[in-house]
Amino acid sequence: MLRDYQFEQIEIAPDIEECLENAKLELSKKQMLLKEKKLPVVVLFEGWGASGIGTTLGKVIQNMDPRFYNVETMNKISEDEQRKPFLYRYFLRIPENGMATFYDHGWMNDVTREYMHKQISKKQYYQRIESIQKFERTLVDNGYIVIKFFFHISQLEQATRTHKLLKNKNTKWRVSDEDLWQNKHYDEYLSLYDEYMNVTNDTYAPWYIIDATNKKLAQLQVLETLMSCIQERLEHEKQDAPLIDNVFEMREKIHLEDYDLSVNISEETYRRELKKCRKKLMKLHNKLYRKKIPVIIAYEGWDAAGKGGNIKRVTSGLDPRGYTVYPIAAPDKSELNRHYLWRFYKRLPKDGHIAIFDRTWYGRVMVERLEGFCRENDWQRAYNEMNEFEKELYDWGAIVIKFWVQIDNQTQLERFTERQNTPEKQWKITEEDWRNREKWDLYENAIEEMLQKTNTVFAPWYVLESVDKKYARIKAMKIVIREIEKRLG
Amino acid sequence: MLRDYQFEQIEIAPDIEECLENAKLELSKKQMLLKEKKLPVVVLFEGWGASGIGTTLGKVIQNMDPRFYNVETMNKISEDEQRKPFLYRYFLRIPENGMATFYDHGWMNDVTREYMHKQISKKQYYQRIESIQKFERTLVDNGYIVIKFFFHISQLEQATRTHKLLKNKNTKWRVSDEDLWQNKHYDEYLSLYDEYMNVTNDTYAPWYIIDATNKKLAQLQVLETLMSCIQERLEHEKQDAPLIDNVFEMREKIHLEDYDLSVNISEETYRRELKKCRKKLMKLHNKLYRKKIPVIIAYEGWDAAGKGGNIKRVTSGLDPRGYTVYPIAAPDKSELNRHYLWRFYKRLPKDGHIAIFDRTWYGRVMVERLEGFCRENDWQRAYNEMNEFEKELYDWGAIVIKFWVQIDNQTQLERFTERQNTPEKQWKITEEDWRNREKWDLYENAIEEMLQKTNTVFAPWYVLESVDKKYARIKAMKIVIREIEKRLG
The missing domain is CATH 3.40.50.300 (P-loop containing nucleotide triphosphate hydrolases)
Incomplete structure (x- = not known):
């Protein structure tokens, strides 16, 4: 032209x-x-x-x-x-x-x-x-x-x-x-x-x-x-944007009911494995830093599934100067008034560093979808937008790992009740948690759809069976180790 | 030791x-x-x-x-x-x-x-x-x-x-x-x-x-x-911090009632002066940039005093690549949860650049004081904290200019009413503005105290008589020009 x-x-x-x-x-x-x-x-x-x-x-x-x-x-x-x-x-x-x-x-x-x-x-x-x-x-x-x-x-x-x-x-x-x-x-x-x-x-x-x-x-x-x-x-009022067909290569479908939640490990195995994983992570982190490879680890999961404790074990094997953990709550005003991915973009790690998100951009297709915080067209478009976002990260050179921390309905109830009854844990539980719990089935559907539509080869989902939290922690650490080792060749 | x-x-x-x-x-x-x-x-x-x-x-x-x-x-x-x-x-x-x-x-x-x-x-x-x-x-x-x-x-x-x-x-x-x-x-x-x-x-x-x-x-x-x-x-509950005596050199006391608000200029003079000031500012801005001198211009004033229009005239003489205007509203959650000066620190200009604040850190001793958003000890301490903050800026090499845009009670009422009655201006007026107006006398006291306690030689206040907005604009531009020229020597 x-x-x-x-x-x-x-x-x-x-x-x-x-x-x-x-x-x-x-x-x-x-x-x-x-x-x-x-x-x-x-x-x-x-x-x-x-x-x-x-x-x-x-x-x-x-x-x-x-x-x-x-x-x-x-x-x-x-x-x-x-x-x-x-x-x-x-x-x-x-x-x-x-x-x-x-x-x-x-x-x-x-x-x-x-x-x-x-x-x-x-x-x-x-x-x-x-x-x-x-x-x-x-x-x-x-x-x-x-x-x-x-x-x-x-x-x-x-x-x-x-x-x-x-x-x-x-x-x-x-x-x-x-x-x-x-x-x-x-x-x-x-x-x-x-x-x-x-x-x-x-x-x-x-x-x-x-x-x-x-x-x-x-x-x-x-x-x-x-x-x-x-x-x-x-x-002209803004029209709904057309939904774009998926063009990305997907991994096999994830069905949450296929996961056996009774898996567990003994305290002894846990201690031993934890120590081993920490040591490995420590070494790998050093290499990542020197090769300037950025890592993004995204945690999603049910309330009380054990995300916090899981993250803590992964970071216990990392050099504290090389990672940041971002707890993601409701957006600030300045975040709400911009493209919804902005607040994640601005938290991206430098190359060689690790960013761990405790809740992520996937809020768009879970809480925002179910609570009506965005329009239907917005969350429907979001699957593709998030695939594209993660593809950007991948093309940039990042390792992208996404965890879904899974428990069953009964386990959540037990953990909620325990939190409610333990004074020093009460800050962890709110009215909102109980309200969300009532929508378990709706969430389950939304989660299945999310896992299916965003399980790309470049940013795959991993389900962590977390009824036994120790099992889930070791599994997470091993996946992180494996993915880093794969990239380092 | x-x-x-x-x-x-x-x-x-x-x-x-x-x-x-x-x-x-x-x-x-x-x-x-x-x-x-x-x-x-x-x-x-x-x-x-x-x-x-x-x-x-x-x-x-x-x-x-x-x-x-x-x-x-x-x-x-x-x-x-x-x-x-x-x-x-x-x-x-x-x-x-x-x-x-x-x-x-x-x-x-x-x-x-x-x-x-x-x-x-x-x-x-x-x-x-x-x-x-x-x-x-x-x-x-x-x-x-x-x-x-x-x-x-x-x-x-x-x-x-x-x-x-x-x-x-x-x-x-x-x-x-x-x-x-x-x-x-x-x-x-x-x-x-x-x-x-x-x-x-x-x-x-x-x-x-x-x-x-x-x-x-x-x-x-x-x-x-x-x-x-x-x-x-x-x-131990946090104790009130001791108030520190002022140690900074102050300029002569400002009394708002000393300012004659009937001052005004003709449309013709305004046009001519505006053009002249713009030209001068343009040249000075270039020099600031090359000499890497940062400039901070703080605007405070009554609602509807004409801050926005005043800022617009000052910036119309600046290279848009070299300044930023920050409208300051209520703090975000992340701002509210930190030292109250944090949100201003993070908006400081690079050297050679100009930052203009539409409302400032002085909110601490006006709205926050009067609405009880902070404790008494907090706002009482703030005069000294803000003097120290501005001294930091000065020692860093910045030119700090503070404007108080002044109108009388009657003029505010007229402008509020006009805004209310003009459809395209209605967004500028809120219920809160009317509520604040009821506290005019309380504000007046707080403002007088602020002007007295923070009118330092390194970051002086200038009162802009803004019943005639045109007069206030030219005065502001001339002060900015003079302060920059003074520094450039």
Whole structure:
């Protein structure tokens, strides 16, 4: 699409200043409507070096209320960000409902530049484009308005601009080596951009090419596009997003009733195995750290199934400087007002580190589904979204292990009763636990569906039979050991 | 205190393993009491290189519930952290109520090492020690238990250990250049540590020297100290912290009734001045960025005083890539469960950037005071705590500007009524606004007290007469310009 783009000689209307002023005022009114309707907006500014993105952006937002937008300059990738999945730094900066984020260069710029300079392979490049498509789609499916601009100038125009900037002492620093390199390789970049934009020109997040030859016209184009995109969304209630068929390779089906919950081990075996597993884990953790492999362990299970104690035994074999345990309760306001995976994205470990989640993103298809905290379309879409999320983690290089900690209804009742009757355990049991217990059958159905739809080869579920907690703990540790050993080869 | 410490030959009891096991179990029970009573604990592990902090820490916490503590390894300062006040990275990691943070090396290590290697001057060094004392005190005053360990070994022991580690291929990487350097300069370090510890050995956060010659004994000492510190706190309700006399240089007293609210400017003057101020700000912003000077602008004022519009005019003269506006509403759960300044600390700008707060930490002595969201001792202490906080920012190099946006009671009523009657402005007005309005006199008293007690020379208040909003906007912009120009010299 970029390759075929024709720069046209456009007359600049004499009243352009007035048009711009009006458009800016109009936009600030639209912003208040976004605030009122709690709609979040993601605006991506991509384009050639020296195409004037920063200046234009500054002008466009001049009349907007600065409390309700953020401008994110993404040119430098921090050390910490380098140790996370490549979309992490963008996901982290998505706006809250009613707010807007303007990305001054975004994910397109990152991946095309890295590919051009051979910092990522062809395979990685195409994988990343796929990740980007999924990212943009899941944003839109979850209510975000995604608007993508490409600031286009010709090779000659770019050369002229950088030349002019370089001549002046005060503006010299604004020209980067990459800008100069890009100008020399304009044609190659044009091809790459063209292909990238063709592939990612999805109906839910189309591209808008801005002729940036004239700065005022560029401003006007951006303003008008922003307004029409927002207007369209304000006029139409969000439709249910289509459910996507599963495309991921699945492992064999899990049926909870197939698991024999009477399995157990003796105290003696437990002590011996615990010691052995700890030792092994200790060694493996060291290797993970040195090979910079991230590990994500997700715990789900019935209330009182023994998740806490299980996690404690796994971590007792780890170097405390290399892991974090995240207990996941109800989301904070700032979490509730963003894409539901945001609060997990922001808790991802650095490479070489381990993150253990005590309850996870699967809350979406259990408690949120059953308590009506999200719409039906939301939780139905979530199976695929979570598979995609875990695939991202896997592609990044992570080991993803998911545990379902299983007990039977009678065991839960006994443990609840014991907690209720033991003063120092009472904090562990709430009214809500008892209420959830009444919905056992509904939960059972939801859990079966979840286990079936998300048991992928790259992020498999393991059922831990936890009527005998000791058995479950040793089983968990052995699975963690096995999965790490498998990856280390 | 460290210099006089005598290493003693201690017999190791034959049942040490059992003692350790018991102590670890005991500690895990104490942890549950902390959780129940919502007490937050900060544990600092400082000490010589190769004194075995990591290993000991790993053992000590083995029986604790990993969902309720964090181990923070602080050896590397990230690029982002380098661009913040030096305590930022520690403040950011303080635990929530009921949780514990274990710092694997902390602020003592940072400042002593930097001073030893002449990365900071003598003056800076002593300034930082003062900051540290205030930091530890404000944590304790706000309910934190602060426990500080120093792992002590002799020069010979350190040399033996590093030598042994270096001989083995697999452990070689654990010895840093700094460890070797430290061993060569053991005596100098001893003097520095000794002095540092003497100065910071405050009753609210005393030092515990751990003889780390024998690893098991070190473990036991740590475990027993942790338990007795926690036990003591569990047995005694927290007392009101003493109020500290102001020691900061103050500017002349502000009396709100001295301000003539009828001041105003014409539309024409406004337009002209706005344009001029924008231009100046644009240039100054560039210089701030290049000189890496951070700016913090705090807005407080009556509801409907015109804070939002005022901020908008100031930012309209700034490069959007270099500032962020933070609207401050009621704190999130994770914020409410920490020191009340935490949510502002985490929003501090990088050096060279500007942070604008729409409502601020002063909520403590206004809404929190008047609505009883904190105890009397809390808000009374807060004046000094906020002066100290702003002094930290100033010492870091920040320009701190505080605006009080002033209107009279009648003007507020008119604006409220207009908002209520204008459909697109209704979102701006809530029941709460009307309720607060009834307490005008109480607020007025609280505001006067706040302006008097926090009008320091390093972070002064400026009153903006905002019955004519245009007047207030130009005044704010001119003050920002003047303060920046003053700093740039």
